[in-house]
Amino acid sequence: MIIYIGYFIKEWKSMKKLKRILKKVKSMLRSAWYIHYYYSSDLDGNTILLDSKNGKDLGGNILRLAQELSGNSVYSDYKLYFSSNKDRKRQLKNTLELYNITNAKIVKEAGYRHYKLLARAKYLITDTSFPMEFVKKEGQIITNTWHGTPLKKMGKDVDNQAYSMGNVQKSLLLSDYLLYPSDYMRNIMIKAYCMDNLYKGKILCSGYPRNSVFFYPEEGVLLRAKLNMADKKVFVYMPTWRGVVGKVETEVQVLEVQNYLLQMDEMLSDDELLLVRLHPFVAKAIDYNKFQHICAFPDGYDPYDILNMVDCLITDYSSVFFDFSNTGKKIVLFVYDKEQYLDDRGIYVQLDSFPFPQVQNVSELVKELRKPKNYDDTEFRKKYCQYDRKNVAQIVCKHIILNEKVLEEETVIDNGKDNVLIYCGVLAKNGLTTAFLNLLENIDHTKRNYFVTFVKSSYRKDPLQVKLLPSWVGIVPITGFFGRTPLEVLATVLYFRKKKKNRWIMKYVDRYYSREFKKNYGESDYTFVIHYSGYGEKTLTLFQNAPDRNIVFVHNDMVKELELKTNQHEHTVKRAYAEYFKVVPVTTDIYEPTFELGNNSNNICIVNNCHDYQGIIRKSNEKIIFDERTISTVSKAELEIILDNSEKKFITIGRFSFEKGHQMLLNAFDKYYEIYKEGYLIIIGGYGQLYDETLQYAQNLKSKNHIIIIRFMSNPMPVLKKCDLFILSSLYEGLGLVILEADTLGLPVISTDIPGPRGFVKEYGGYLVPPSVEGIYNGLIAFDRGEVPVMNVDYKRYNEHAIEQFETLFEEN
Structure with missing residues (x-):
């Protein structure tokens, strides 16, 4: 009996998996169908596609506009189409009959005919948004009526939902006309969806068609x-x-x-x-x-x-x-x-x-x-x-379909400054995020309009990460990468997975990503697009195909990354460093490997990371807190006792990954402890694949009871402040902002002598050691002898210089 049950469970799981695969294949075919018509078909000037709540309904503003388009003989040459969910088709038919809407046909929402119409209809009218694959074609006239005046907060104003507003925002930004019943609503929508300086269409304060009743x-x-x-x-x-x-x-x-x-x-x-x-x-x-x-x-x-x-x-x-x-x-x-x-x-x-x-x-x-x-x-x-009245549908249709300018057209504020789009990645708890937020804290944002973009799915688990961004920055979330033809699938698989590259492959890779850029950002003008995180072959290729001046930051020795890690794509990195408008190492030490990969000295500009020294001092004065996600080998109370005792405390802060050299550091400390029988080593890290391995490795050392390993602390600065020495044990690295944080709190710093931190530590009188167990051990002995000084950098001047460097990115080569 148990065997039979196990068999049926296995078969059921196989069927579910098969259904998921078939669903995915069907979706890919529909997308390919749409893209085929996107490229191959001309617009039909007499076709109007109407979409009410993504096919879930036919009512409100869309219904009233449809009544006008069907009932007025002026529009008798136009063909009306309505998208409908499969389970709402009967209801929609009944509505059409009840309201005497003729010359209309129903197509399945996200079905083949619907996608074909999205590519061919000249006029598109919606009260929400379009499918994620949708790319506006030249000549299409899009009207977004929305579906209510906001009382509840929307878009960016909803802390835990701002990350997911991208498809709605995109649909608003690509619209030729936005309809609003009041200045109140117009102002709310523009602010909530970050449309100032981005929206290029017209606002019609016409009133709502549905309110004319x-x-x-x-x-x-x-x-x-x-x-x-x-x-x-x-x-x-x-x-x-x-x-x-x-x-x-x-x-x-x-x-x-x-x-x-x-x-x-x-x-x-x-x-x-x-x-x-x-x-x-x-x-x-x-x-x-x-x-x-x-x-x-x-x-x-x-x-x-x-x-x-x-x-x-x-x-x-x-x-x-x-x-x-x-x-x-x-x-x-x-x-x-x-x-x-x-x-x-x-x-x-x-x-x-x-x-x-x-x-x-x-x-x-x-x-x-x-x-x-x-x-x-x-x-x-x-x-x-304010603007509600009789006959709104009649007035609006005259304006948007017959092109009779019977309504006053308004535009969204454009202050004439350059728009800068910055891809920030995940905003994980790491040095890269710290550097990015420090940059935003220090730049003069009155010179340009800054917009931060990211992939929605990256924030699904922790949506409140968006709140780390300053309030003045606009956000442009994107839904990800959707919709490829079979040739584009083949080309991208050969390029990214098989690491093949030729003219044919790159033709279809670039066609796909240039369309993706247009889909996500193409209706707004960005003078500069910055790939700040510098990682991820998809987003690097996306920004590679930006029509604007593209800039990529380099936070690490990418030659080493390509040698030692499998998550980097060599073709993409080399191409980006060779062809981007500007390539930006964050320290002079990683200029050489950056040049080696791109072989183009003309586009390389050094821009040091900014440092939030005042914020570090403020955070260091807070109480030590273990977060819900914190995992520690000692309790908070035990940690506080250790920090207050007279024994030396050595500390490092960095993710649990190979390049951080944690095992090398552990061995050096174990050697030190075996001789001196005193001191503590504290390792604080965020994410990283080597956490368990690091934990287990430490447990096998003689000094295990004097090693403290903490996974995730939202604020490690109070711990850092109470330590005696900071050690950067990395095998390769960018600058390593935690060096600056330690120096800000008055700690002497030992760093491995590697590109990245080397230049900074040398310039400001820190202490460099060879990247080896012996090197770090000798550094600990040198500290005991009083030979490791505090650097005491003037970070106010340091930041001013970093911003001067940043400003050069917007100059022509």
Whole structure:
């Protein structure tokens, strides 16, 4: 029996794996199909593709524009297409029939016909974003209507979601037209999605097409009669979704809403009716048959048609109240979880600044529903519904389709300064990240507009890493690399995996990455693009194909990296160093290996890393803290006792990887301890593949009880400050900013005599030793004899010089 069960489990897993492979293949084929048409087809000037919520719906602004395009004979020559999820096709058909939208066809969202239309349709209209493969073609006219006025924070303003805003931001930036109902919304969207100095299209403060319905109250009266509700007082409840898809919060919200509805049903009278529209994950779990005075929204109708016929709106934190206020009817905010909700999710405007009554429980709610409107929302409507009016769809279609400039076009601020795009990598806890943040701290950001870019998936595990960036910098997350033709797949595999290179391979590698650059950044003008991290063959090749002046930083001896590591790609590194506009070693010591790889002295510029010496001093004065992720061979209390005793404390800080020379250092310390029987060695590291190996190696030494190994400390400076000597034991290295940190805190420094730290340590009077066990051991003896001085560098002047060097990158060679 067990054998049979094991067999079926194995078969089931194999089927799942096969399904994943087939799904991936299908996705690749669709992408290839799209790219084929992207290159081979001309635009069809009479084709309009409309996308409402990525095919999940047909309503709101998209529906109203579709009504105009279908119902007005002026557009009779145009063909309308709607994208639809496969499970929403029937619903979408019914909507088209109900609203008499003819000359329209439905295509499957992200299906072959949809991708073909994305490449061929001249006019694209969306209220969200496009598939990740989408690249705008020359001549396409894209309109983004969005789908609501923001109350809850969006884009960069949401700390734990800013990393994922890239596809929405891209869709906004590539749009020719953005529609907004108010200056308030325009300003929020531009700021939240970092569009200042990037967006090249036009903003139409036209009002929302969907809100025009509220200027025809007579249509609401007719619909109410049609639905047999004319003799009732009708309320509508549209709360915000609070749950998390697939988690227990969904069940909690269902029970919570159901409880409130049961209470309301008991308190409402027979001449009162409550219509409810909930998020689908909650709505499908509610049985409306158990209620006498409550029912779901009538099927088929756009929610705004229903809103136009009711007497009062009940909501909470949903932006629907901005739109509904156009009716002049009463709005009640049912905010039973106000404090909890607002703690979890920030908002732009405090609810208390709005004129609407707020209630906390059902009893208060029903009492408030039976009161007449007793507040003045004139100023509210002036601010938040500023441009809403009749016939918005008609006006907008004239402007964007017929090119009749009936609306005033606005542009986003362009201060005329150069835009600089910087790829920063993962912002992991390492010296490279420290150097990058120090640079941002010291540059004069008023000279240029700086934007930091990164791959979204790199931040999924720790989204709050984005908050390390200063508030003044814009962010441009990208979704990654999607969509290749079979020839491009073959070329990239041969190039990156098989390390083959010829004219044919490079033709398709460059075609792919130049299209990827255009897809991710191509609608914005960047005068300079900087690959700051300097690592990663994909992003190096991406920036290699930038149409702008590209700059790459070099943080290490890349000749050694290529010899000793398998995660570097020689062809890509050599090509980058040979052809980039500027190649930037961060110390004179790594000039020679950089030149050796690129063989181009004309594009090499030395730019020293900046040093946040004031921040280091501030951090060193904080208490020692072990983070949740900290793993240490001693407890915090034991560490503090050791740091306070009189024995010498030697320390190194660096990731657990081969080039850091930790085993060499351990052997040197073990030799020192065997003779002198005193002292401690502290190794603090972040990530690195050799952590377990280092730990095990230390346990086999005679000095093991005097070796402290700590994995991950967000702030190791208080520990560093209490030590007596810093040792950089690297076999190869860039500059090694931790040398500067130790010197800032008054520690003498021993460094291995290798390119990278050598120049700095020599210049400022530090102590160099051969990169060997004997060399480091002799350094420890020299320290005992008082022969290792503190360098005491003037870091204010040092940073000024580094920024002077940085400024030369923006000069012509």
